[in-house]
Amino acid sequence: MKTAVVRIHRHGGPEVLQYEEAELRSPGPGEVLLAQTAIGLNFADTYQREGEAGPHDTAAMPIILGGQGAGVIETVGSGVSLFKPGDRVAYIHPGAYAERRVVPAGTLLHLPPQISDEVAAATLLRGLTAEYLVRRLYKIKPGDVALVHAAAGGMGLLLGQWANALGARVIGTVGADSKVDIAKAHGCRDVIVYSREDFAALTMELTNGVGADVIYDGVGKSAFLKSLDCIRPMGMVISYGTASGNVGAFDLQLLHRKSIIVTRPTLRTWIATRTDYEAAAAAFFDAVISGKVRAEVNRSYALRDIRRAHEELESRATVGPAVIIP
Template sequence: MKTRAMVLRAHGGPDVLREEDVDVGDPGAGQALIRQTAIGLNFVDVYYRSGQFGAHDSVPLPAILGVQGAGVVEALGSEPHGLAVGDRVAYVGQPGAYAERRLVPANRLLRLPANVSDELAAASLLRGLTCEYLLRRLYKVQPGDQIVIHAAAGGLGLIACQWAKALGATVIGTVGSDEKAALAAAHGCDHPIVYTREDFVARVMEITGGRGVPVVYDSVGRDTFLRSLDCLRPMGLAVNFGTASGQVEPFPLQLLHRKSLFVTRPTLTSWIAAREDYEKAAAAFFAAIDSGAIKVQVGARYRLQDVGRAHADLESRQMSGLPVLVP
C-alpha cells in the first residue's frame, strides 16, 4: 500500500521536507498498521532535519521524521499485544510519523481514554511523559519547592509549569517575550522571567532570598546551562534535557565542587523503555488531564504538507503551546 509522507532526502532548512508517495508494507509479527489522524511536532524533529544531532543518533537518509502520533489501528500482524482493529491509539518515540499511514510496534502503542482526543494525544503525549519523569521520578518535586523551568511558555514548558504547580511547587520560569510571560503565568508559572532582557540568575536569587533552588530544568542548553548552575542551592540538581539554543559546551567538573552540585542529561527513551513504565507514565499524565490539574490545548494546527512552515515557526521561537500536524 502507498501512503503520502513528508520525506527528508538531505539535511537543511525547513523547506527540505518534501511530499512523496511511499510504500507502507503489511504489518509483520508484533506490528500494527495505523491510519494517523494527528501527528506530533517536537523540537527534536528540528535537530534531525537540520543534522544537528548532538546527543541523538543520526538517521540514514532518505528518512521520514516525526516521533509521535495518534490514529486508528487498521491492521495487525501476529502477536497483536492485546490490540484490536479499530482501537484508537497513540505512541511516542517511533521515528517515521510524518505520514498518513505507518507501521508501529504494537507494544509501543497506548490505547487512548475517552477524555483524550487524538489531536491532544498527538500534540502532548511526548511532552507529557517527559514532564512525568522529570517532575515525578528523576527529581521528585515536593510541596514548597521553588524550582526553575526554562522555556516555560513552550509546548513542554506549559505542561511542566502546570504539573509542578499541582505538585505544590513555586515555579520560576524563563521566557523569551512579555507575551510568553503572560502565557506562562496563566499556566501556573508564579515568577516568569523574560531572560532575553533580564538577568535570570539575579532574579532567581532575588525570588529565593539568596538560597537558590533545588532543581533547574534546562532545555535551552548552550545559552543558559552554566548560568543554570548558579541558580542552584548546595547539592542542587541541574537537568539539561534539551538543546534548543545548541549543545552545552564542555565545562570543568570542578565547577560543581563549590556547592556539591549534581548534573544529568536524561532522555525520555530510558524512562519509558519498560512497557510498565510507559503505561504508568501515560496513566499519570492522562489522570492529571482528567483531574483538571493540567489543561492541554492544541495551540497551532498545520496540514502535514505544511510541516516545513511548522518547523520554521518552532525554530524562530514564534510558537507557544502545542502544535499538531493534520494529515
C-alpha cells in the same frame, strides 16, 4: 499500497522537507498498520532534520521525520494480542510524518475517551517527559522552588503546571514579554524575561539568596552555565534539552562549590520498559483528566505545510504545542 509522507533525502533547513508518496508495507509480526489522525511536532524533529539528533540518529536516508502520533488501527500483524483493528491509540516512535504507517505494537497506548487524538499526538512525548522530570528524576515536593526555562514553550507549559500542582513555587523564564501572561497562566508565580533580564540574579533575589531546588533547562547553550549560579547547594540542574544549541564541554569543577547535581536525561530510558511506559502514560493522562495539567494544542498544520511548521517552531515565536493533521 502507497501513503503520503514527509521525508528528507539530506540534512538541512526546512527546505529539505519533502511531501511525497512512499511505499507502505503490510504489518509484520508484532506490528500494526495505523491510519493516523494527528501527528505531533517536537523541537527534536528539527534536530533530526538538521542531522543533530545525536547518538539515536542512525536511520538511513531517506528518513521520515516525526516521533509521535495518534490514529486508528486498520490491520494487525501476527502475534499482536493487546490491540485490534478499530482501536484508537497513540504512540512514541520515529517516522511519524505519514498519513498511514506501520508501528510496533509495543509502542502503542490505548487512549482514554477524555483524551482526543489531537491532544495525544501533540502532547504525549512531552507529557511523559514532564512526568519523569517532576515525579521520578526529581520528585517535586511541596515548598520546592522550581525554575523552568522557556516556560511558555511546549515542555514549559506542562512542567510549570505539573510542578505547581505538586506544590512547588515555580519561577519561569521566557524570551519575550508577550509570553509572560501565558507562563503565569500555566503554573508560574514569577516570570523572568531572560532575553533582557538577568535570570540568575533575579532567581537568587526571589529565593532570598538561596537559589532554586531544581532547574528544568530545555534551552541548553544560552541558559545552562548561568543556571549553575542560581541553583541552591546540592540542588539539581536538569539539562533536558538544547533549543539554543548544545551545552558542550564544561569544567566539572564548576559543580564543586555547591555540590551541584547535573543530569542530562532522555525520555527513552525513562520509558524503556512496557511497565514504565504504561505507568508514565497513566500518570500523564490522569493529570490531564483530573485537570491538574491542561494539555492544549495551540496550532495545527496540514502535513503538506510541514516546512512552515518547522520555520515557526524554530523562530521562537510559538507558544505551547502544535499538531499536524495528515
